[in-house]
Amino acid sequence: MPFSHTADPRVAPVGDPEPEVAEMLAKTLGDDRGVPLAIFRTMARHPRMMKRFNVLGGFFLTRGDLPARERELVVLRVAWRSGCEYEWAQHVLIGRRAGLTDEEIARVAHPGAKWSAADEVLLRAADEVLDRTDLSDATWAELAGRFTETQLVELVVLVGFYRMAAGFLNATGVQKEADLPGWPAGVAPEGDR
Structure with missing residues (x-):
């Protein structure tokens, strides 16, 4: 299902966010070093949407x-x-x-x-x-x-x-953090079939 992209990420994660965005990112999940995950740093390109996305995603993970x-x-x-x-x-x-x-x-x-x-x-x-x-x-x-x-x-x-x-x-080509697991051995995701 996913297309091959000529370059990933298509949307670069925010590297040096404005203070308001940095404050929002500080409330998201981070890696072992406390760096906000790539999904959130990429979505931070649209801060208002990220804020709403995080509310619903956070609900599922902590209040569902x-x-x-x-x-x-x-x-x-x-x-x-x-x-x-x-x-x-x-x-x-x-x-x-x-x-x-x-x-x-x-x-x-x-x-x-x-x-x-x-x-x-x-x-x-x-x-x-x-x-x-x-x-x-x-x-x-x-x-x-x-x-x-x-x-x-x-x-x-x-x-x-x-x-x-x-x-x-x-679609945006968010790259997973290097220390994360990949697909199970010997199994292609259904989207690749």
């Missing part, structure tokens, strides 16, 4: 009603399906902290892999929203047996938000 493990399983599926290595890499780390094992993380990239019924329906939901911009009645009914309406709304918006983020990351 979905359990963290389930959220990260869905985000990883979106990243893989979108061919977004940057999003994948960041959420491998977040997913580990949320309780996903390395084996589960790698399995996200294997269509038809065996999952528990609870995990399978989450992955199917992500796939349906990505493929059809909708959920089948069967998938909705399975999810509704487990999640509240609030969580169902959050799940659907989660898929859309991270698909949007993947499009931003891929």
Whole structure:
């Protein structure tokens, strides 16, 4: 799905931000040295949008009603399906902290892999929203047996938000930090097929 670019990044991350932008960046996630992540330094080219993006993204990561493990399983599926290595890499780390094992993380990239019924329906939901911009009645009914309406709304918006983020990351050519993991060994992202 992602195109090859003649040069990446297409939009250079902000290097020496104005004080107002520096203050916003100071509130974002950073690497081990405290440097704001490349996604935020790139989005800082549009500070007003970055501010709103961070509110919704921060909600999902810290204030959402979905359990963290389930959220990260869905985000990883979106990243893989979108061919977004940057999003994948960041959420491998977040997913580990949320309780996903390395084996589960790698399995996200294997269509038809065996999952528990609870995990399978989450992955199917992500796939349906990505493929059809909708959920089948069967998938909705399975999810509704487990999640509240609030969580169902959050799940659907989660898929859309991270698909949007993947499009931003891929199209602008944001480069992942060097110390981040890549795709699972031997598996090409679906976007590259």
